[in-house]
Amino acid sequence: VFECQSKGPIWPIGPCPSPTSPAKPMAVLRMQRLRPQRSSKALQCVALGSAAVVAACLWSQVAFLAPPGAASAARGGATDSPYQVGQGAVLGVIGGMLSGMPAASAADVAGEFPVVPLVAVLALIAAAAAVVLAGDEKSAVVDDKSVVTQYFNTEGFERWQKIYGETDEVNVVQKDIRNGHAMTIEKILGWLDKSQIEGKTICDAGCGCGNLSIPLASRGAKVSGSDISSAMVGEAAKRAKDVLPAEQQPVFMASDLETLDGKYDTVCCVDVLIHYPPENLNRMVGHLASLSKDRLVLSFAPKTWYYTLLKKFGELFPGKSKATRAYLHSEEVVEEALRQAGFDVTRREMTATNFYFSRLFEAKPRTAA
Numbered sequence: 001v002f003e004c005q006s007k008g009p010i011w012p013i014g015p016c017p018s019p020t021s022p023a024k025p026m027a028v029l030r031m032q033r034l035r036p037q038r039s040s041k042a043l044q045c046v047a048l049g050s051a052a053v054v055a056a057c058l059w060s061q062v063a064f065l066a067p068p069g070a071a072s073a074a075r076g077g078a079t080d081s082p083y084q085v086g087q088g089a090v091l092g093v094i095g096g097m098l099s100g101m102p103a104a105s106a107a108d109v110a111g112e113f114p115v116v117p118l119v120a121v122l123a124l125i126a127a128a129a130a131v132v133l134a135g136d137e138k139s140a141v142v143d144d145k146s147v148v149t150q151y152f153n154t155e156g157f158e159r160w161q162k163i164y165g166e167t168d169e170v171n172v173v174q175k176d177i178r179n180g181h182a183m184t185i186e187k188i189l190g191w192l193d194k195s196q197i198e199g200k201t202i203c204d205a206g207c208g209c210g211n212l213s214i215p216l217a218s219r220g221a222k223v224s225g226s227d228i229s230s231a232m233v234g235e236a237a238k239r240a241k242d243v244l245p246a247e248q249q250p251v252f253m254a255s256d257l258e259t260l261d262g263k264y265d266t267v268c269c270v271d272v273l274i275h276y277p278p279e280n281l282n283r284m285v286g287h288l289a290s291l292s293k294d295r296l297v298l299s300f301a302p303k304t305w306y307y308t309l310l311k312k313f314g315e316l317f318p319g320k321s322k323a324t325r326a327y328l329h330s331e332e333v334v335e336e337a338l339r340q341a342g343f344d345v346t347r348r349e350m351t352a353t354n355f356y357f358s359r360l361f362e363a364k365p366r367t368a369a
Contacts, residue, residue: 180356
């Protein structure tokens, strides 16, 4: 029920009628306002469904093929061609879902053949265009920091401490994300060997459960790890005490990126920028760069049409695990933000599994690059 603007009696169907203007039920007004959103969502579902049907038909007749190199990219190897990574991932995942084949197996099959059925590619491109060109629906202003803090101190902590751990209590998607994140960590450790970091100060901004902080400390680095979640910081400290001697213990604290201060030889920020909207990117990158004397290591989810497609496809199936927003960032925009901060990208890597996509940059001050 709704109260009349004239502060008269309450009517069960909407505004009070008046002698000059008949009442129009507020429920009808509300339906009219929401109908375009439902139509947009329905259009997206129809477009993706049509592409799925075409792909399924093709799969039953011929092998679902991808260009050479896509399989290795989908397993996490670096590649100079984002097209190969994206097409291999899209075709592998969707083809695997439709056929019942595990996504990893689909990616393996994809890498063995030199051509892609034209109709399948066109169907997927049409679906991508329908979703991407439809544009993002306007939404209410959200305080991302508060949402992320609350999430990773409650249900998010329970979920991600399992993903970042060794327990078998994870599903297929979570295990794939764990493997992808581990690949990114290994690539960073390959850049930061013991001879380079022993005795050096390192800031691990957004340390999570300590998956990077702990191995860096074991190599002799003086590590300061921070995370917006006090629960994550507590878990990181617990894991460090289980495996490191007292003299190698990192210093962990609860803090968001904006409030970090000090100077460090190296600053690492791994898989954190996904929680920061594009309009805050320059400020975040600039602040991280201001903390670093010699090197800045960043990883982020790259914004391309195929990763945008996968993200929007996932948004059609909301669930409890999607409690925070995920922001993709263009590689060119991130690199430009680094340049504005006085840093140049010196090395780059790409990790792409079935459900984990992360571009990795190493950047150094321009005078030292």
